[in-house]
Each structure stands twice: as structure tokens, then as C-alpha cells.
Amino acid sequence: MVEPDPWGSFRDEAIAWTCEALHAAYGIAEEIDHLVEEPDAELADFAFPCHAFASQAQAAPADIAENLEDALPPTDEMTVRAEGPYLNFDVEPEALVTTTLDSVRERSAGYGELPERGSSVLVEHTSANPTGPLHVGRARNPLLADSIVRLLRAAGHHVVAEYYVNDMGRQAATLVWGAKNVDLRGDAYELDPDEAEAFSFDLLAQPRDAASKRVLDPGPDEAGKLDRLLVQYYQAANRALELHDQGRALPDRDPEDEIADLIQAFEADDEETATEFRQIVTWAMKGIRSSLEDANVHHDNVVFESELVLDGSVERVLADLRELDACQTEDGAEYLDMEQLGVDTDKPQMFITRGDGTTLYGTRDVAYHLDKLERADELVDVLGEDHKLHATEIQAALSALGIEVPLDVVFYNFVSLPEGSMSTRSGRVVYLDDLLEESRTRALAEVRERRGEELSEARMEEIADLVGPAALRFNVVSVQSEKPIEFSWEKALNFEGSTAPFVQYSHARTCGILEKAGLDPGQAPAGDLTALMHDSEIQLVRRLAQLPSLVRECADDRKVHPVTAYAVETAQDLNKFYRDCPVLEAGSPELREARLALVDATRQVLANALALLGIDAPESM
RNA sequence: GCGCCCGUGGCCAAGUCCGGAUAUGGCACCGGCCUCCUAAGCCGGUGAGCGCGGGUUCAAAUCCCGCCGGGCGCGCCA
Structure with missing residues (x-):
């Protein structure tokens, strides 16, 4: 049985020894896990700073380090030395190399994975409103979350990735209204001259003309990617609402009321309305899911919020919420008094029903969380x-119902444009599809330039398909999720430095x-690995050893950016090894064999790290 | 106005949760490396003391307080 987590096992050992020595020398018995550091590789593999125990041990940190060193038995796994106030541990190269490379070889594609934990995790992500194509601002959600899903699986959890479709709210209803009432051909509507340019849609009194029929009953080839068409109806509908408010359009109608009627009819399970919503939402979702597939993002399950309303789940939750003392009424609408629930929020009222009796997103989301919990x-x-308040509200509602939900919310900041945040409604967006396409095109140009004479056109296109989307994904996910990102084409399409193509290229080199x-x-x-002694070899092995520990940390903290850093560092270490240590022309057959084993292990680790990011590793590029 | 998040070389990021050894990468820039396993690469160099001001500590980019700048939120929207 090989060690699944080489680095972690050495680390545990260093910690255990330090504890023992601390106890033997000073009678101190304390948890020191968090004190043991991993400094720069030249300094030590693990380090224990002794300052913390100076007063307890009544000794200078440097003396403590000396004493601890003396208290520790010598082994062939690790060397220990006192250096100033630090007790430094170095894993013996031989132990490091054999433990690590054996583990990688044995576990291959499973290297990095941790033992089964037996717990199941449901990750809800993306859940973008089905009102149009995914844009880059929101695309951070699926790109991040899909990697979290992969990390959790690697860490031994059973994971279900789920998309929750808000098909019953105002946004969806606005789109449906638009699809039924707007003609996109845009000629005859009378507006101010400057308005006409901004709003070139024709609002029809008659629903379902040629254009809206196209939405409600598309031809076979339009059904695939209808989100880009639909979003125009959504934008037009929003524009119509705005203009109507200003008294500049639809003077004898009230779009707002009509939208409210749609929601009411759907909640009342009116068949025709339900069909319209279902159809339009399904088309939008088809487009969104196809974009997600292009980015290699997968959901195991899709849940429509309307299901929860129509099967009575929401009604049952509502009944329970109404039982609460905190539930109060205002103008016929019901709300939960957050202060009464002991929650200090910006919004003291969490409305759970509208005045017309229909439910709100938050109410339905409470029901959905209960459903997920089952x-x-x-x-x-x-x-x-932007959902932070919403998240505290539903957690407050759930705990008011006496249900402690083991819920972990990962927030991310939006990707914005230099001129401001992206907005579907206004059309100030970069769509994920366009960016993926551009990235692919750019990647193809790059391969052609570099390898045009050697590779077939088909192979170059394959490579571009692997490299373009990967560059984008890597880029978005390499920044800590709570930091804002300002989108730039230049950065998104960069293929040098800390990028996916660099890592993929390094992988391709190992294959070469x-x-x-x-x-x-x-x-x-699997030859004699003890020939591996060069600093560059050891450093590379050290890096390979760390993948399982990295998976554990990232999965537990639900963060993915360290994986991108790890992939880059591994590639950098490989490239240094590549420079310093000839493999095919190594000095002896033994060395050549050992280096080949190291190259193969590195190939595997790079591929595994990229897999955690949803990125495929090409064998040549 | 109130609440939450972010603020690290010219630019972009890591490190911040759990305070410790000269602050780590990338881009850009300057100078080198393709008779040698793919130059989407490698080597060397210039450049920050971590928004500002206090405080705690033997020790602060990391913790606390205040301020400044940016984002988000404060809907019978989602």
C-alpha cells in the first residue's frame, strides 16, 4: 500500500516529533499543528519556530531549538537541525523520491485523491437566470464552482452539482412577456428621434407575430442556441417597461401588470402559461448549458423552482413560516421580521409573499434548501x-424553522468591464461564447505560427480546442474568488507566463x-530511483509530493486558485529540471531510467492538477 | 448614511484565516540562450516594504482601532 499523501505524511511526522521532543525536553504538551511552517525550499521542508514557547520553557528560542534537536532521534527519513530560533526538518531525498514516485505511479490518475470520506455534498452553482446567454461577469461562478466540485470529489466526497433555475420569478416572466409582445424587426414604432435609435424594437399589440413565433416555435436548427435571440426580447421588454414608466410607450397598457399576471397564472398552474414559460426557459437553458459544456463545466442535476411551487413544497414551507412569531403582514404581503429572528441585516423585512399572494425568490429558495438537505x-x-444579504436571509429563515443547515456559501466578485459592471439588461456584456470562440481562434493562430509546418490542420484545431478555453478558465480561476477582476481581452487571451497553455505545454514536453x-x-x-539527487530533481519531486495535501486544503476551504499556482510551479520546476538534467542522454542507464520515471510522474501530476481545473492536457502542442 | 468585500513593484496576482528567517510569481522593460529531450520555454537584471495613520507584540503585509479609495448590498427583483 503506497502512501496516498506523501507530503502530508512527512509533515505529520515532523509535527509528531516536535511534540514529542517538546514534551521530553520541557514537559510541554500542546497542539502545534498550526505552528509548523513550510518555508522557502532552500531553508527547510518544515520549520518549527521556537519563539512561541520561550516563556513557557524559560529559555531563549535558539536554545530551545538546540535542545529539541538533541531530543530527537536520527532517522533515515528526515534530518533535523536547529538554525537560530528554528527547528528545521528536511525530508531525506531518498525517502522523498521513493515515497512520492511510488505513490504517483501506483495511483496514476488517482494521485491527489484522498480516501473516501463518506459524506455527500450538494454544490449548487451557476443558477443564472434563464434570460439570456451567460456573460463573463457571471461566468466566474461556473468556472470556479466546477473546480470546487472536482476538488471535493478528489477529497473523497460524494458530490452532486446542481443548477437551480429561477424560472418563475420576475426576470423569467419579463422575458416571457417580451417574447410574446415584442417584434424585434424594429421598424414602425413612433418614438423621439433619439429614442428610436436606442430602442429600435417594435412593440406589438398583437402577440405572436412572426418574430415571437420564432421563439415559441423555432425551427430545428434554432432550438440549439436560442439564448442569444431570447436575450434580445428580455432587453426589449426591460426597455419597454422603462419607456412605459416614462409615459413614452404602450400608453394604454401596463406591462408591469401584465408581467405580474403571468407570474400569478404560472403559480396557479395555468396550463397555457406554464407551457410558455417552460418552453422559453428550456430554450434559454439549452443555450446556457451548451456554453457551459464548451467551458467543460458539468451539472449532474437541474432543478426548476417552479417544480417546488407546483408540487406544494413552497406552500408547506410557507405554512411553517407563517407559524413564526416573526411573520408579519404589510399591505397584504407577508414578511419575516429579521430583528425578531435576532439577525442584524440591512433589510429588517424579508418578504415571503407579495400582496397578490405569489411567492418570492427567497421563499422558494428556503424550500429548495430543505429539498437539497434531504x-x-x-x-x-x-x-x-450581490447575494450576501439573500444568503443571510434564507439561513435566518431556516434556523427560525429550527433547521440547522450545514451550508457553506462561497461568494465571488463579478468580472467587470473597464466601463463598469456587466449587465444583461443593458447589453453591456461580453458573452462567454464570444470569449471562448475568440480564445479558440487566437489559440489556433498561435499553434499555426509555432507548429504549422509540422502538424496537420486537424491536429492544430484539436490543440486550439484544448488550449483556448483552458486559457480562459485558468485565468478566471487563478484569482482569489472574493477579489474583483476587471476583464481585459489582452489578459484573457494571454498564453504566456502563469497560464494554462504554459502548463499544458510543459505537459506536452513530458510526453515528447x-x-x-x-x-x-x-x-x-519503476527502476532504482535513488539515482535522483540533483537539486532540480529533488525540487521537482518535492512539488509532486504536495498535490494530495493541496487537494485537501483547497477542498476544505472551497478555494481553487492555489491549484493554478501549483500547476504553474510544477511546470516551472519541470522546466528547470529539463534545463539541468538531460533525460534521454543521461550519464548512465540507471539515471536515464530514473529520470524517465520522474518525467512520467510529472506528466501525471500536471495532468491531474489540470483535471482539477477542468482542463485537458494535450500530448503535443 | 449604514453593513460586507477588496487595496501588495509601472501593470496583474500569491502570501492575510492559524503573526515569525532576506515579501513570492507573472506581464511589461533591459541583457543573454534554439549544431542540445517542443523557445507557449530557460538564465540574469531594474523595480515594492505591502492604501494612509495609530495600537498590540520579542516579532505585523498578516491581529485591533480610525481614516481614504474602489466594488457590492440596504426591492412586495433575482
Whole structure:
């Protein structure tokens, strides 16, 4: 049985020894896990700063370090030395190399994965309103969350990724209203001259003309990617609402009322209305899911909020919420008094029904969380930071119902444009599709320039398909999720430095070496590894050893940016090794074999790290 | 106005949760490296003391307080 987590096992050992020595020398018995550091590689693998115990031990930190060193038995796994106030540990190269490379070889694609934890986690993510294509601002959600899902799976959880479709709210209703009432051909409507330019849509008294029919009953080839068409109806509907408010359009109608009527009819399960919503939402979702597939993001399950309303779940939750003392009424609408629930928020009232009796997003989301809870042990929601208040509200509502939900919410900041945040409604957006397409095109140009003479056109296109979307994904996900990102085409399409293409390229190099050695990936012989002694070799192995620990940390903290850093660092270490240590022309057959094993292991680790990011590793590029 | 998040070389990020050894990468810039396993690469160099001001501590980019700048929120929207 190989060690699944080489670095973690050495670290645990260093901690255990330090504890023992601390106890033996000073009678101190304390948890010191958090004190043990991993400083720069030249300094030590693990370090224990002794300052913390100076007063307890009644000794200078440097003396403590000396005493601890003396108290520790020598082993062939790790060396220990006192250096000033630090007790430094170095894993013996031989132990490091054999433990690590054996583990990688044995576990191959599973290297990095941790033992089953037996708990199930339901990760809800993306859940963008089905009103149009995914834009880059929101796309941070699926890109981030899909990697969190992969990390949790690697960490041994059973994970379900779910998309919650808000098909019954005002946004969806606005789109439906638009699809039924707006003609996008845009000629005859009378407006101020400057308005006409901004709003070139024709609002029709008659629903379902040619254009809206196209939405409600599209031809076979339009059904695939209808989100881009639909969003125009959504934008037009919003524009109509705005103009109507200003008294400049639809003087004898009230779009707002008509939208409210749609919601009421849907909640009352009016068949025709339900069909319209379902159809339009399904088309929008088809477009969104196809974009997600292009970005290699997967959901295991899609839940429509209307299901929860129509099957009575929301009604049952509502009944329970009404029982609460905190539930009060204002103008016929019901709300929960947050202060009474002991929650200090910006909004003291959490409305759970409208005056017309229809429910609100928050109410339905409470029901949805209860539903999720029946299907998993732990919940993770990935939400934009604009949902922070909403998240506290539903958690407050849930705990008011006496349900402690093991819910972890991961917030992210939006990707914005230099001129401000992206907005579907206004059309100030960069769509994910366009960016993916652009990235692919750019990648193809790059491959052609570099390898145009050697590779076939088909192969170059394959590579571009792997590299373009990967560059984008890597880029978005390499920044800590709570930091804002300002979008720039230049950065998004950069293929040098800390990027996916650099990591992929390094992976391709390992494959190139193996190929020249006549070996298939994963087939390097398990020879005598003790020949690996060069600093660059050891540093590379050290890096490989760390993947499982990284997975544990990232999965537990639900963060993915350290994985991108790790992938880049591994590639950098590989490139240094590549520079310093000839493989095919190594000095001896033993060394050559050992280096081939290291190359093969690195190939595997790079591929595994990229897999956590939803990125495929090409064998050549 | 109130609440939450962010503020690190010219630019972009890591490090901040759990305070410790000369602050780590990338882009850009300057200078080198393709008779040698793919130059989407490698080596060297210039450049920050971590928004500002206090405080705690043997020790602060990391903790506390105040301020400034940016984002988000404060809907019978989602």
C-alpha cells in the first residue's frame, strides 16, 4: 500500500516529533499543528519556530531549538537541525523520491485523491437566470464552482452539482412577456428621434407575430442556441417597461401588470402559461448549458423552482413560516421580521409573499434548501457577492424553522468591464461564447505560427480546442474568488507566463520525452530511483509530493486558485529540471531510467492538477 | 448614511484565516540562450516594504482601532 499523501505524511511526522521532543525536553504538551511552517525550499521542508514557547520553557528560542534537536532521534527519513530560533526538518531525498514516485505511479490518475470520506455534498452553482446567454461577469461562478466540485470529489466526497433555475420569478416572466409582445424587426414604432435609435424594437399589440413565433416555435436548427435571440426580447421588454414608466410607450397598457399576471397564472398552474414559460426557459437553458459544456463545466442535476411551487413544497414551507412569531403582514404581503429572528441585516423585512399572494425568490429558495438537505449531508452554494444579504436571509429563515443547515456559501466578485459592471439588461456584456470562440481562434493562430509546418490542420484545431478555453478558465480561476477582476481581452487571451497553455505545454514536453524514449505515458519502468539527487530533481519531486495535501486544503476551504499556482510551479520546476538534467542522454542507464520515471510522474501530476481545473492536457502542442 | 468585500513593484496576482528567517510569481522593460529531450520555454537584471495613520507584540503585509479609495448590498427583483 503506497502512501496516498506523501507530503502530508512527512509533515505529520515532523509535527509528531516536535511534540514529542517538546514534551521530553520541557514537559510541554500542546497542539502545534498550526505552528509548523513550510518555508522557502532552500531553508527547510518544515520549520518549527521556537519563539512561541520561550516563556513557557524559560529559555531563549535558539536554545530551545538546540535542545529539541538533541531530543530527537536520527532517522533515515528526515534530518533535523536547529538554525537560530528554528527547528528545521528536511525530508531525506531518498525517502522523498521513493515515497512520492511510488505513490504517483501506483495511483496514476488517482494521485491527489484522498480516501473516501463518506459524506455527500450538494454544490449548487451557476443558477443564472434563464434570460439570456451567460456573460463573463457571471461566468466566474461556473468556472470556479466546477473546480470546487472536482476538488471535493478528489477529497473523497460524494458530490452532486446542481443548477437551480429561477424560472418563475420576475426576470423569467419579463422575458416571457417580451417574447410574446415584442417584434424585434424594429421598424414602425413612433418614438423621439433619439429614442428610436436606442430602442429600435417594435412593440406589438398583437402577440405572436412572426418574430415571437420564432421563439415559441423555432425551427430545428434554432432550438440549439436560442439564448442569444431570447436575450434580445428580455432587453426589449426591460426597455419597454422603462419607456412605459416614462409615459413614452404602450400608453394604454401596463406591462408591469401584465408581467405580474403571468407570474400569478404560472403559480396557479395555468396550463397555457406554464407551457410558455417552460418552453422559453428550456430554450434559454439549452443555450446556457451548451456554453457551459464548451467551458467543460458539468451539472449532474437541474432543478426548476417552479417544480417546488407546483408540487406544494413552497406552500408547506410557507405554512411553517407563517407559524413564526416573526411573520408579519404589510399591505397584504407577508414578511419575516429579521430583528425578531435576532439577525442584524440591512433589510429588517424579508418578504415571503407579495400582496397578490405569489411567492418570492427567497421563499422558494428556503424550500429548495430543505429539498437539497434531504438529498445531501452538506450543502455548498456558489453565489455572487450581490447575494450576501439573500444568503443571510434564507439561513435566518431556516434556523427560525429550527433547521440547522450545514451550508457553506462561497461568494465571488463579478468580472467587470473597464466601463463598469456587466449587465444583461443593458447589453453591456461580453458573452462567454464570444470569449471562448475568440480564445479558440487566437489559440489556433498561435499553434499555426509555432507548429504549422509540422502538424496537420486537424491536429492544430484539436490543440486550439484544448488550449483556448483552458486559457480562459485558468485565468478566471487563478484569482482569489472574493477579489474583483476587471476583464481585459489582452489578459484573457494571454498564453504566456502563469497560464494554462504554459502548463499544458510543459505537459506536452513530458510526453515528447517519453515518446522519444519509446514509452507510452504511464509506462515508465519503476527502476532504482535513488539515482535522483540533483537539486532540480529533488525540487521537482518535492512539488509532486504536495498535490494530495493541496487537494485537501483547497477542498476544505472551497478555494481553487492555489491549484493554478501549483500547476504553474510544477511546470516551472519541470522546466528547470529539463534545463539541468538531460533525460534521454543521461550519464548512465540507471539515471536515464530514473529520470524517465520522474518525467512520467510529472506528466501525471500536471495532468491531474489540470483535471482539477477542468482542463485537458494535450500530448503535443 | 449604514453593513460586507477588496487595496501588495509601472501593470496583474500569491502570501492575510492559524503573526515569525532576506515579501513570492507573472506581464511589461533591459541583457543573454534554439549544431542540445517542443523557445507557449530557460538564465540574469531594474523595480515594492505591502492604501494612509495609530495600537498590540520579542516579532505585523498578516491581529485591533480610525481614516481614504474602489466594488457590492440596504426591492412586495433575482
